[in-house]
Amino acid sequence: MTQVPFNPEASLLIFPCTIECRHIGEVRLALDTGASTTTIREDALTDIGYSPKSLTDLVSFSDASQSHLVPRVTLKSFSLAGARIDNLEVLAYTIPDGIDGVIGLNFLRHFNLNLNFDRGILTMERIDSSQ
């Protein structure tokens, strides 16, 4: 079980996450149960070792206002504190300033989540035991 503090008064629930390819990056992402896929700023992905030329697997991406094609890559690992998923697919897309992306359902659905706004604690309990 993983427990992570957050600010229950904040407009966005932002958590430190670890992304790994050839290098390791510590980024801050907003929890977004409305996002189907975890999405990370393209700059951050190239900074952990992805070649911009390798970002060629394009998928259709829709945000609140439009649709466009964005690259999809597979991370070596993605972690939120002790909650880790290997080989997680993420989209490369730049979210508005201040954060480096969002934590989407393709990561979150591996865990039972409890957002305790009284105490400001996110609890994550792994559902499957395959990893």
Place this chain on the structure above:
Amino acid sequence: METDDILQVEKQIQDEWLLFEVYETDETGRPTRGKLLAHSPSRAALHEFLQKNPCPHWYVIYTGDVPKKGMEVVL
């Protein structure tokens, strides 16, 4: 090795993006000790720094309000 208390540096440099090389993290994965490599109001400047100076374990944080005051966000 010269190290910085990352939380202290975050408090000292407001409304900018900070880039650290990470030496230690706490049990929640939050970086606690490291070396400040660069800071700028522009996130792109830190990307440019890392492209010229690759770092095996880095941390980027923005120390201003997220979202900016007066803004509402729908993700």
